[in-house]
Amino acid sequence: MTVIVKKTTQLIAGMVFLYAIYIIIHGHLTPGGGFAGGVVLAGSFILLILAFGSDFVNLTREESGSTMYENLAILVVVLLSVSGLLMGVRVFFLNWLPKGNVGELVSAGILPLYNIFVGIEVASSILTIFLALVIFKEELSE
Amino acid sequence: MCRFDNYVADYDINKRSLMEIAISIITGLMIVGALYAIHAKDLLSAVIACGIVGYGLVICFLLLKAPDLAIVQIVVETITLIIMVAVVLDSSRDEPYTRPDTQGYISIATSILILVVLFYFFKISIESLDAFGAGSLRMAGPYIEGAAEKTGSANLVTGVVFDFRGYDTLGEATVLVTAVLGVLTILRIKGKK
Amino acid sequence: MIVYLLCFILFLVGLYGLITRRNLVKIAISLSVMEFSTFLLLALVGYVDGGVAPIVDPANPVQKYVDPLPQAMVLTAIVIGLATTAMLMAIIIRLYRKYGTFDIREIKSLKG
Numbered sequence: 001m002t003v004i005v006k007k008t009t010q011l012i013a014g015m016v017f018l019y020a021i022y023i024i025i026h027g028h029l030t031p032g033g034g035f036a037g038g039v040v041l042a043g044s045f046i047l048l049i050l051a052f053g054s055d056f057v058n059l060t061r062e063e064s065g066s067t068m069y070e071n072l073a074i075l076v077v078v079l080l081s082v083s084g085l086l087m088g089v090r091v092f093f094l095n096w097l098p099k100g101n102v103g104e105l106v107s108a109g110i111l112p113l114y115n116i117f118v119g120i121e122v123a124s125s126i127l128t129i130f131l132a133l134v135i136f137k138e139e140l141s142e
Numbered sequence: 143m144c145r146f147d148n149y150v151a152d153y154d155i156n157k158r159s160l161m162e163i164a165i166s167i168i169t170g171l172m173i174v175g176a177l178y179a180i181h182a183k184d185l186l187s188a189v190i191a192c193g194i195v196g197y198g199l200v201i202c203f204l205l206l207k208a209p210d211l212a213i214v215q216i217v218v219e220t221i222t223l224i225i226m227v228a229v230v231l232d233s234s235r236d237e238p239y240t241r242p243d244t245q246g247y248i249s250i251a252t253s254i255l256i257l258v259v260l261f262y263f264f265k266i267s268i269e270s271l272d273a274f275g276a277g278s279l280r281m282a283g284p285y286i287e288g289a290a291e292k293t294g295s296a297n298l299v300t301g302v303v304f305d306f307r308g309y310d311t312l313g314e315a316t317v318l319v320t321a322v323l324g325v326l327t328i329l330r331i332k333g334k335k
Numbered sequence: 336m337i338v339y340l341l342c343f344i345l346f347l348v349g350l351y352g353l354i355t356r357r358n359l360v361k362i363a364i365s366l367s368v369m370e371f372s373t374f375l376l377l378a379l380v381g382y383v384d385g386g387v388a389p390i391v392d393p394a395n396p397v398q399k400y401v402d403p404l405p406q407a408m409v410l411t412a413i414v415i416g417l418a419t420t421a422m423l424m425a426i427i428i429r430l431y432r433k434y435g436t437f438d439i440r441e442i443k444s445l446k447g
Contacts (some may be wrong), residue, residue: 027300028294028300028301029296029297030297031213031297031299031388033299033410034304035410035414036210036213036214039217039218040217042221043217046221070322092308093308095293095305100294102294103296103391107295108293108294108295108301111293111294111295111300111301114304114311115300115304118311121318122315122318122414125318125319125418128322129225129421130225132326132425133325133329133424133425134228136428137228137232139331140432157384158384162337162338165379166337166341169345170341172371173341173348176349179352179368180348180351180361185360185361188360189364192367192368195345195371196367196371199371199374206378206379207382207386207387207388208388208406211374211378211413214410214413215374218416218417221417222421226363226424229360229428232428233428233431234436234437246355249354250355253351253354253355254351256350257351261347264340264343268336268339271336271339274379275384276383277382277399277402279381279402279405282402282404285402286400286403289391290393297390297391298403299389302403302404307407310408310411314414314415317415318415320418321421324425328422329425329428329429
């Protein structure tokens, strides 16, 4: 890729990452949430890999890292939803943290935690799919 | 008071027909884009024309007052286009346009028959739907009133997705993990070690 | 009513492309078009005249909101559609590596 693409990607990728974290964390106040923020988070990593190629990044190590994050995140989501069985009414998916006032950042019980971990899981899934395709194409062109 | 009621009703009906006209125009553009994507001679043009349908859907979601869906659809459509272009650019891009032989004519005739039958049945069934925008779904009221206090979130769609309908979200996350497992299994190179 | 008809015509265009095309990439594109028409129909059903987007602002309360339940269903469906399309593309690229062509009739007659 040319110098313009590389310089622009260096300047922008950090801001896209921060914007994705903003969408995930404010999921219970403004439109967005875990799924939209997760896909944008994957997009920032895909931008870096597309601009700089596979010379700068060890792709197989990146792929093993992203599969580990994905499986850990889905495990935490299941554990959070099972934890409703231990509190109070003993119902699956109970919203048991204090709810606070509507419209503040720290409110809505367990919903921001759900948003964060579902966001990490979606981002790692899409990054793994993309890396599997790139590794397949590279290993066959050798 | 009655005069104001008439005025409000007229205003609503005018806005409803304006919204119908806008969504109809954009859906018409989506149909033209889909028809071109099916008949294109170059595979890269077909993939880009598939992007017309996706991005037109984003405008429709914004007109229908659904900003959550618009954000998700625009980023998902971009990722889908990246994956499709990565598949097409690495292989032969042209589709040789051959005249349809006997089997091709049979499949075109079968498809036109199925399309006509399905269209007739659909025309019968939309007579029983309410008018566009009447808003007569039964569970809308119990979900909206008191939802902000019951779940504590200001965004009602997030409250419905993660609190009232948590099982669907768990199922969706499981489907994503399964799809990643499937992709990793299909694209494995044998005999590496 | 004409909005519902146009949405269903989009579905029928995708179905026509799925039945009659021989190229694997065009079959995947037609499947994607059919999914988009379903999302549009679900979002159309939940619209309320004069409603606003379903975000609650405690300062100024509003009477009419657009129905949030079809939007939650479409949110789930969009992400599942992405997973399905990605897996289909992985199968297609594997078939191309093995047989050298995208045409389903030639693949059927080669039988690796």
